[in-house]
Amino acid sequence: MPAGDPTDVVRALAERAREASHELALATRATKDAALHAMAEALLARGDELLAANAEDVARAEAAGTPPNVVDRLRLTDERLVAMAQGLRDVAGLPDPVGEVVRGSTLANGLELRQVRVPFGVVGMIYEARPNVTADAAGICLKSGNAVLLRGSSSAASSNAAILAVLRDAVAGAGLPADVVQLVPAGSRETVTALMRARGLVDVLVPRGGAGLIRSVVEGSTVPVIETGVGNCHVYVDAAADLDRALAVVLNSKTHRTSVCNSAESLLVHADLVDTFLPTVVAALQDAGVVVHGDETVARLPGVEPATDEDHAREYLSMDISAAVVADVDGAIAHIRRFSSGHTEAILTRDQDAARRFVAAVDSAAVLVNASTRFTDGGEFGFGAEIGISTQKLHARGPMGLPEMTSTKYVVTGEGHVR
Incomplete structure (x- = not known):
């Protein structure tokens, strides 16, 4: 973990993400799609180092007596790397939600009114095991114009660090700031708390994992939360x-x-x-x-x-x-x-x-x-990858793809109108 107080570390990461998000918000679809394809190619080209890092996590988990179903969620294989890469390509092939007109009209006074999709800005993800989420979340957030702070579990620390290094290199090589994708250190529980309290720097938080994790984030966060849920x-x-x-x-x-x-x-x-x-x-x-x-x-x-x-x-x-x-x-x-x-x-x-x-x-x-x-899956629904499956009723519900990772703003155009 980088030196320093965990709160200061997370705030520094969030400030860098905020700066990167400003540049990403202006990026064209072509630039974002090129970055996504570069990310997919890099995952496959550097697959051996990713599998080696994942093997460290799996070995630690098995030595600790982790249940087989949890180890399965943690494990990467050649097939799962291919699926991760394909998920990024699928996202690249989807329409860019940023700038989409949700509704529009010309008012009686002649003003042109449009409600358009815009990025949240900075998205925080807190999730357990499943290192494939690292690539999925990075890809969806990038395409929807959001910088992302990824806080995975310590059980997947080696895998997530390796994946993030690969993705950041690919993003930078495609001409975007590497800081649109950052990893929050998993070595301390305090970094979770700091991310949950980074209101003003982080615009929305998405927890993905077991009931205990989701409940603690929903109940303890001052940052707005999109709640994903367990699946009975x-x-x-x-x-x-x-x-x-x-x-x-x-x-x-x-x-x-x-x-x-x-x-x-x-x-x-x-x-x-x-x-x-x-x-x-x-x-x-x-x-x-x-x-x-x-x-x-x-x-x-x-x-x-x-x-x-x-x-x-x-x-x-x-x-x-x-x-x-x-x-x-x-x-x-x-x-x-x-x-x-x-x-x-x-x-x-x-x-x-x-x-x-x-x-x-x-x-x-x-x-x-x-x-x-x-x-019930973002990929199966044709959304490319997914950020998670929301079981709440506000803003997003079900598999969350690109549109669900945006907000909206109103653009009003007049000709010197006064009220």
Whole structure:
């Protein structure tokens, strides 16, 4: 960590970010896109040093007895580096949100009124593990005209430092100030507090991680926060579901990658399917290595562990899932209202009335019909990478791409108008 008081260190970084943001705000799309392509190429060209740095983090985590699902979030591979680079290229291919006219009109007095998108200025990110977030956040913030201060976890310190060094070199080589992308030291908890209190230098803060991290940032920050949330995602299998497709969707939602927030954590099954589909889906989950925590009905099946309310409310991020039987679609909605974290819920049904009722009544950031919860993702939605998935209701909700990382201002043009 650089020498000096952590608060002074963070403020110095933020002041440099503020200066860099002024230049970035004037950059053309061509310049920003060139920087993003340079960043993508640099990640691949210097992949060996990034994987070597990541191996240090993984080795420390495994030696400390870190759970396998957390290690998976931390680990980089050749395939994940390729995906990180492609995410940057995808962002480069998207329209530049800066300057987009949200709405406009000519007023009765002849004044021309336009509401246009503008960068926030300086964005702070506080996040856990997942070094791919370092590249994703840097790319989205750069394209949307924001300088970014990245404060990752100490568990990914080597990976994040290596990635930031690569990205900064690429940004500078493309003609933009390297300080549009900076790393806040992870060696002290005090740097998190300093970033949370840097009001006036940092315009908005985005926490991304577990419930404890998000809660501490939301409750302790004086900088405005865009709240991302944990994912207790539900899949409801209706009586009118195509059961073969439903089985495939449930398995994909749960087992495709368990360590991410859009993995299904709760399964709801219509009461009419207790003797048919329920034993089949539970056995299939168990065959895939999933531990099923079931309510009284589900727990009658072999190998199922009895579920508590805590189990139904939990984001497992592991090969575990809670399961319950509900009387109908309204029962599923009631269960979700009680236990959901507001991230993603899915209904599997061929009954259009049931689907419409579910979509209208479930209040989550994403509601899917006959599709896996794993699709709630910025890349899958066509946003390129994502800064996070917001479960709040103000400003941004769901996967946050380029438009969500902007504010707006009004531009009023007249011809000597006076009031």
